[in-house]
Amino acid sequence: MKIGIIGSGEIGGSLARRLSKLGHQVSIANSRGPGSLADLAAETGARAVTVHEAARSGEIVFVAIPAFKIADLPKDLFDEVDADVAVVE
């Protein structure tokens, strides 16, 4: 399954490790950009992407960032995401 993850901390990083190990195609993003995720990508095989790419690359998208930072996400983040994509916060 294609899975997008926004947030690469305790929760996002754990999801990326476990879901990649199970064979899912994981795309993961954080606030600092794909370059900051090189180590996690090398470790897990997940794709390091932008937040827009993470939102648009999954059949499921996990939003794993602190609640008070949700307002910082781009307002158009899910604009081009299919209506049948499940977003888990």
Ligand SMILES: NC(=O)c1ccc[n+]([C@@H]2O[C@H](COP(=O)([O-])OP(=O)(O)OC[C@H]3O[C@@H](n4cnc5c(N)ncnc54)[C@H](OP(=O)(O)O)[C@@H]3O)[C@@H](O)[C@H]2O)c1
């Ligand atoms: N850790 C737990 O045990 C636990 C348990 C239950 C629930 N939760 C909840 O799960 C959520 C995530 O917690 P966490 O412990 O994983 O947090 P964390 O370790 O502090 O990681 C937060 C992540 O969010 C990213 N982030 C913040 N603002 C962003 C933005 N505007 N765009 C993209 N990425 C952004 C950060 O990226 P940068 O590093 O680039 O800033 C970081 O990768 C929170 O709502 C928390 O309350 C956590």
